[in-house]
Amino acid sequence: MSAVCAALAADPVLASHYADFRGKTEAALDPALVALVRQAVAAVHGIEAAPDESGLDEGTRLCLAYARRMPFEHTAITDAEAAAVVAHLGEGGFVAFSVLAALADAECRAELVDLPGLAGN
Template sequence: MNGPVAAALAGSPALRERFEVFRSAAQEALGEELTAQVERVVAQVHGLGPEMQGGIDSAALAYARRIPFEHTAITDAEAAAVIAELGEARFVAFSVVAALADAECRAEKVRLPSLAAG
């Protein structure tokens, strides 16, 4: 897997491998299509991706859009709607995928791999 966080971990192969295994497990649990949609939505919020075509038509994608800058304002009702849409186990995977997508975007914006290289 690629990405600025994994690249920044290049100096620690064991840690990078564990990170990639963790990320891959969350993505696999969520599913390829929804993972890609969540990553695109989060990147777009950060100004790093193209606008998604069409409106956000699911509670999960609307929720993902709020994670980078509005996560403390997400209500229990909004979380419950995503759990109802995805199920509890996929909601956990969704939360991990969205958080890691946010971290990747932030790492890209500050050029983390070059900072880690010193």
């Protein structure tokens, strides 16, 4: 369970909505990409090791490079970098990917500050 989900445990309705939103976001993408993006973002935060990119196709490597920039360099991402991810995933995939990276970042930050503990859970 993510730290965000644990922190929301006191409010079952909100926790359910968050889990549903997270699940729908992840369902819009390949499960392998979801796992790699989550791992890449966690590595930026020092929570996990970086994913092994050997054997990954160029499009997936582009996605991971973009995802690694989301936590601390999102304002420096260029239109060309975004367009490359759109070309790989399509518009809908890009939206889901962007939400996934943002949620992964938020969940890592929540874990690092012990959000469940701060929320009294």
